[in-house]
Amino acid sequence: MEHLLEQIAHCIEFGKVNQASPYPPEMKGQPGADEWTLTALQQGFSPEDILQHGFIRGMDRVGEKFAAHQIFVPQMLLSAKAMTTAMRHLQPFFQSGEAKKRGTFVIGTVAGDLHEIGKNLAGMMIAGNGWDVIDLGKDVKTERFAETVRQHPGCAVGLSALLTTTMENMADTVNALKREFPMLKILIGGAPVNAAFCTEIGADFYAANPQTAVQYLKEISVGWSK
């Protein structure tokens, strides 16, 4: 039985979306995360077990390999695609309240910055770990973040920047959000930022890669068993 969830984890780890997908070549013709997830539901696995022991296990391995430079963005995107596709089968259970998400995570690239590959990867990894992810896109103004946080009390926020020229906009956004929501947890990531910058601008956590963001969110999410 455990074998079935491991199949899901394996497909996510190697980016096998569904049977029709040609990637990875050595798994051609085999069922993917999509089919295995349906089978698991039909066999009576709970959505939470599928999430925890299928999706999260797979995405954890992906995150670790990415952090160790063993895989790069393309492999990670395929894994995220496999996860997102399979997640659709679990969505009805989350919507009905039968299964619970860890919480809401709001993510976006800061004002003036049009780059979103890193932000998308982080968002997908975090979604794969059982968070409701609200992706505000790129070039997101502070007010847009604030508005979204007001609508989702208790959420956490992730800010991304790729350009050295938009780091200051990130600082401004953190500043404004912290003033209005002192308890709000803010994560930052992106090529030019680091832990020292995070401390300097008063954000809560610097995520060097999506995996560390996932770990941090696990630590701060309360009331979520398993």
Next chain:
Amino acid sequence: MKRITDLVTAGHLLVADGAWGTMLQAAGLKGGECPELWNATHPDEVLAIAKSYVDAGANLIETNSFGGNRFKLAHYGLADRTVELNRAAAQISRNAAGDDHFVMGSIGPSGKLLLMEEVTPEGLYEAFAEQAVALEAGGADALVIETMSDLEEALLAVKAAKENTRCEVLCTMTFEKTGEDSYHTIMGISPADMVAALGQAGVDVLGTNCGNGIQEMAGIVREIRKADPLVPILVQANAGIPVYQKGKTVFPDTPETMASAVEALVLAGAHIVGGCCGTNPGHIRRIARVVESINERKKAGEWN
């Protein structure tokens, strides 16, 4: 005028310019404003930046068109002005460069991922061709396809530039250190991968830009050189990894720090050295001084 590749293959080292984005900000460009629109609305400010690099001793002057492909301009509702803004970018730099400096039209990434089918290869090729042709029409001698991380995108841009213009084509990718003597772009491309694919496509100059500062660049240059003993190499490094101090982004590498790394870069195989994010004419002036002294030593037979 001679071609860039003629000069470097004859053994002459060249100096490229430094950052534009951070210079535009210093001139008043606000976050959320389209930098390329300044070619139409603030041509004097853009010209002043180009001139400052000419005055600092750069032989190759870029253009304010890094984000000037139609996909990025569309974000500002300016896709219809792609040709106009790129042509203006090249005209401004041409103005500053005169006849004895090279103008390199800057072409940055599209911001779209082929892998995720956000764009088709044909769509990408057409967009790069459009930008390349407009930059040539504005007076660019060369085109620099820069800050690339995806090899297929870089390849399409190189082909679009080679097949639709008469410009020399340079291409730099942004690598990070991924282990001992191991460098990859975020898409997993190594310097050797870049050399193999883009060399075949007829690129004139290869190299690396942006990244984590000039100290890291010699290792990348060695990897490129290992993969191709002859290809001319361009390096444009950031002024270090930015730090945030008192509400301002500060780049730690001083002109002296950067200049002190130039000899090692040349020894590793670089022919053209300039700057990227956080560098300014002060950095380029110091780099130019070192490059000039190496050129003199070469002429006198005192350099290796």
